Amino acid sequence: MSGNKVNHHLFIRENKPVSFSEQTLDKIRQLVKRYPEGQQKSAVLPVLHIAQQENGGYLSVDMMDYVASLLELKPIEVYEVASFYSMFFLEKTGRYVIEVCQTAPCAFCGGDDLMEYLEEKLGVKNGETTSDGLFTLRGVECLGGCGNAPVMQVNTAFNEFMTKEKVDRLIHELKEEAGKGLISGTKWEEEFS
Ligand code: FES
Numbered sequence: 754m755s756g757n758k759v760n761h762h763l764f765i766r767e768n769k770p771v772s773f774s775e776q777t778l779d780k781i782r783q784l785v786k787r788y789p790e791g792q793q794k795s796a797v798l799p800v801l802h803i804a805q806q807e808n809g810g811y812l813s814v815d816m817m818d819y820v821a822s823l824l825e826l827k828p829i830e831v832y833e834v835a836s837f838y839s840m841f842f843l844e845k846t847g848r849y850v851i852e853v854c855q856t857a858p859c860a861f862c863g864g865d866d867l868m869e870y871l872e873e874k875l876g877v878k879n880g881e882t883t884s885d886g887l888f889t890l891r892g893v894e895c896l897g898g899c900g901n902a903p904v905m906q907v908n909t910a911f912n913e914f915m916t917k918e919k920v921d922r923l924i925h926e927l928k929e930e931a932g933k934g935l936i937s938g939t940k941w942e943e944e945f946s
Contacts, residue, residue, distance in 0.1 A: 767815050771808075771818075773804075797830075804819070847882040850888075862902035888924075893906075
C-alpha cells in the first residue's frame with residue numbers, strides 16, 4: 754500500500770531515548786543478513802514494521818532516527834519511506850485504524866459515500882482519531898481488492914462489499930469488543946460478511 758492520501762507531518766519528536774532489546778536487535782541483524790553486503794538499506798521496510806510495533810503502533814521521529822542509525826542511513830531516507838507507505842503511522846492512532854479505499858473502482862461503488870458516512874458516524878474527519886481513542890479514520894489508495902469494492906480495512910482485517918449497514922454492525926462489534934478489553938479487529942469479517 755502506498756501513496757497515502759493522509760497528509761502526514763513529521764512532527765512527533767519526543768526526545769525520549771529509543772532503543773531496542775537485545776532480542777529485537779538480533780531479529781534486525783538477521784533481517785539485514787538477508788541482503789548483500791552494503792545493502793542494509795533494503796531491510797528498512799521490515800525494520801520499520803518492527804519499530805512501529807515496538808513503539809506502540811506509530812513511528813516517532815526519534816524512532817525513525819534510531820532506525821536510520823541502525824541501518825547506517827540518513828534520517829531523511831527513513832522519513833521518506835515511512836511517509837510514503839500507508840501502513841506506517843507517523844502519529845498515534847486509535848485502537849482501530851479504519852482505512853477506506855478511495856481509488857476510483859471503490860469510489861464509484863460507494864467508497865466515497867462510506868467515508869462520508871463514517872465521518873458522520875464517528876464525528877471525525879479523514880485522518881482524525883475519535884476522542885475516546887478508539888478509531889482512526891483515513892482514506893487510502895487501492896487496497897488490492899478492487900473486484901470486491903467498496904473495500905475497507907480495519908487494522909489487518911479486510912472488509913469487502915461494504916455497505917452502511919455493514920459499517921454499523923462493524924462499529925458496534927468493535928465497540929463491544931473494546932469494551933470487553935479484547936484485542937482484535939480481525940474476526941469481524943468472518944462473522945458478519
Ligand atoms: S480500488 Fe479499492 S481496493 Fe482497489
